[in-house]
Amino acid sequence: KVLTGREHLNFFGRLAHLSSSERRLMIEEAIETLNLEEFIDNLTGTYSGGVKKRLDIAIALLHRPQILILDEPTAGLDFDTRIIIWDLLKEYRKNGGTILISSHYLEEVDMLSDCVGILDRGNLISEGTPSELKMRVGGDRVSIRLSEFCSMQDAERALNLLRSTGLCEDGLINADFGNSLELIVKKSTDGGAAILECLKKNGFVKIFSFTVSQPSLGDVYLAATGRSIDSADMAAKELRDVKQMRQESMS
Template sequence: MVLIDLQNLIKFYGPVKALNGLSLKVPKSSLYGLLGPNGAGKTTALRILCTLLSPDSGKVFISGIDALKDPRSARKRLGYVAQEIALDKILTGRELLKLQGDLYHLQNNERDEQIEKLTSRLNMADWIDRRCGSYSGGMRRRLDLAAGLLHRPELLVLDEPTVGLDIESRSAIWQLLRELKSSGTTILLSSHYLEEVEALADQIAIIDGGRVIAEGAPDDLKKCLGGDRVTLRVREFSDEDEAQIVRKILLNIGGVQQVVINRAQGFSLNLVVDGEEVLPRLREELLEAKFDLFSLSQSRPSLDDVYLQATGRTLMDAELAIASKRDLKLESKQAMR
């Protein structure tokens, strides 16, 4: 059964097209990961899903409810844990949770029971009665997560839930998300950490340029790729020109399907080859063209390769490219209501 159904979402920020026809179906009780570089449109999509932003066109359904027409019913069903954690530093954690409970119209006893439960579940008992202003990043994130879960939503939406967190907080949050999923909560999370999505999600969608460019179970996506992955360097740190020359040589070799220059890894070359038998030929051809082989490694396809295959660049490169184009000031203005 489909819990979230986003249809052909388009959203402009001024002249910038943040979402370019994004469509997504998230099955009930799944842990769904949105993977993509910063600036790909993940946050915009999640903000539209959570009724914080309206799309220029497109449709949003949450368990059959048209969230654009009946936002209040949609809001009741979802818990949203935003990327930027906004706590009131004057309130204590408990007071914030009480406020949150009242905004979701919980009865007092139900609200206080839930607060107790989440406080012990997220190990917040020691500091829940201290003011939020004194919390560390991990504490803030845990409290924010508790606030999102307070009304027992059937859908939990998390935007980059573990960015900048210590390892302990991160694994505590991962553990909680897995438990929630097994108890039937649908979870949609965005991340630009490959390992986070890989570790948690049973379904993923890769987002790039405001659209979904690939979706499925991580293992299936990797299997679909086929071929062997090879990373090759002619020296430890190469440059663009040299990498381009080497790329041309490699592309002419039979059995080489694809060659991509990986800027983030010192202009190494990422190849997809038919099989192991191609490897000796790579060495021969390069030596003939007077290039050394500094290193050559072979691996199974990873999610990064899935991304690479779909977009022709690595996740890291995409992030670098987008970072220079983003207008953060405009974005923060758009995010302000």
């Protein structure tokens, strides 16, 4: 907090054994690439979270490492800042760099990764390229909210109905999203009309929401773990909070 952004970059450039001329060149390049000109000579204690994150990335890339390890590189950032960092990381990868990234932003993982591993409770449960993982899940995705406040009983009845009629290959109930039905169906040619017709004939007349989409990494995660990425993130946060409370009580 008592150093400027430029002083931070210069310090880490020295740690990387860059010569003074190399430091000047690479620091100016990092400042321009990450749009830090407006802030670079201010104390870092005055920086917003987004500017601090950009400075972190600039420091990490300053000495042009062969491998870059990132944990949630765009967490909490506005969309414009995320785009800046994504473009920079794609360019780094294009130039031969290797990125090991941990992230709950699955669109970020899909965009930046050649190989993806899905971890659940510390275990690697699935891995492959983004395309391979989505192909393994197969079919289209249909998400249905039967009503705004659907009971678990109604959701279970509807899911069993669709399974018994063969209209879905697999499915589960997402309690984190109003007990919605998350279905895997064969490639849809009717936009899900047969599913809607079946539900209406069996008493589910007013459907609150109904969407059909291609598989995403979110669907892959849901199929592999039975949980949405949001609920998994919440569980992990609660675990971190408990650990922090224990540490504070011991100090």
